[in-house]
Amino acid sequence: MKQLFTVFLLLISVHSFANLGEGVSENRPTKKAKTLTVMTYNIHHCNPPSAGTKIDVEAIARVIRKEKPDLVALQEVDVNTERSGKGLNQARELARLTGMHFFFSKAIDHQGGDYGVAVLSRFPILDSTRFSLPVDPEIKGEPRTFAGVTVEISKGKKIIFGCTHLDLKEPNRVSQSELIVKHFENSDLPVILGGDFNALSDSRVIQYLDQHFVRSCQTCAPTIPVEKPNRAIDFILYKPGETFKTLSTNVIDEQYASDHLPVVVKLQVK
Template sequence: MKKLFAFLLLFSSITASASEGTDELPGSPAKKVKSLKVMTYNIHHCNPPSEGTKIDVAAIAQVISKEKPDLVALQEVDVNTERSGKGLNQAKELARLTNMHFFFSKAIDHQGGDYGVAVLSRFPILDSTRFILPIDPAIGGETRTIAAITVDVAQGQKILFASTHLDLKEPNRLSQAELIVKQFASSGLPMILGGDFNALSDSKVIQFLDQTFVRSCQTCAPTIPVKNPNRAIDFIMYKPDSTFKSKSTRVIDEQYASDHLPVVAELDIN
């Protein structure tokens, strides 16, 4: 519990930099909408696994543009790294290519640049925040973060949308899931969360999150590997406050652009 409070204090000290990576495009107030199309996509730093070290941002953008989502949760995003190209902000470039707004949340330093998660939004971003998820120093692990934005989706209907990528080790994933639930418990806004949870549907982590969120699918199609996928670890979920109702969830059979398959959910807005 003490660790949790320590990380909450850390969150309060870093939110001042949360607006970094937000690119505000011209936009008018949101028109009344009856549904949202939401995507979550681990983009493998825009590196097609079959192409060695090649970086192909356009391929990821094409996958997104073809689906025309309103909101996208991205994981494994590079900004100014040596492997992807100094001067290349993948979140910003994907936003440009898809004509969306973006917010990037750094997780770690990597090859002279940054690496983390991001969100894309068809709606102008009203607010944004980033916070670090806990890692138990006794077992170690890679730093993980949350990228969260507030958008107006329907003439005064504000929602939270967030992207995350949980750790590979279950004890870390559990403490990270606990912090996510606690951090957004008092927001008062409807919320959608997308990400690579590195956890199966019947895992302790997803079962814990199921107590607070509703997954867009209960029997979810597998998302990895891209060829002959055999397990689902990428999910879209939302708070069960009667705002959203899951209409459909699809896993897109896109085997070139990344090592994960993208997930697209259509949510009705009540």
């Protein structure tokens, strides 16, 4: 009888320990969600406005390195132009100086070279795309372009990251934003878009884009001019909204390297 009682106590102890173990397992902290740091920066062809005609690629690279972004959208990028130095591909050089991958999309011929937008990526670029944005022939305007890359930010998790620079004239900006929305409306992959939109938050263009993308900020800090900035025209947007969560949006107070302030956004990947 005594032996049976001992066995009974032992079984109770084992069962209690097993239940305790299950409870610990259920309450273990889950792995932290992945975050992305994304930057958009109009680099003024690496020409500091206060430095005359000087081209200072290192100054732009220094700003980027300090923020340690995973993805960067660059506008006003020179490749082999006379003003920036024949043989200087600014997109490639910035990639080298920051240790990132790059993709450049030409918008126009300029001074014997190319001028457009580019993206930098900490992740290898799996695929890339570029397309021209429309310009109304009656009102004219500078040709604009879109650069997009597909990257794998974690195992099995791919996204599209794009960059653009919309025209100065609103009718062109409207049609350009409509084309961008149409291009990605049926995308199977999440999309992050950075750029200089040449449009304020309450403009027709941004209000339209807000219907299809989530802007990282609604009350956005100004990005131009670099001294006493008074308006925001540089933004980062994403879709679908349930894929990302904005953790922070910061405008970096860097007044030397360009005529725009860079925007840095931290996103949580849900």
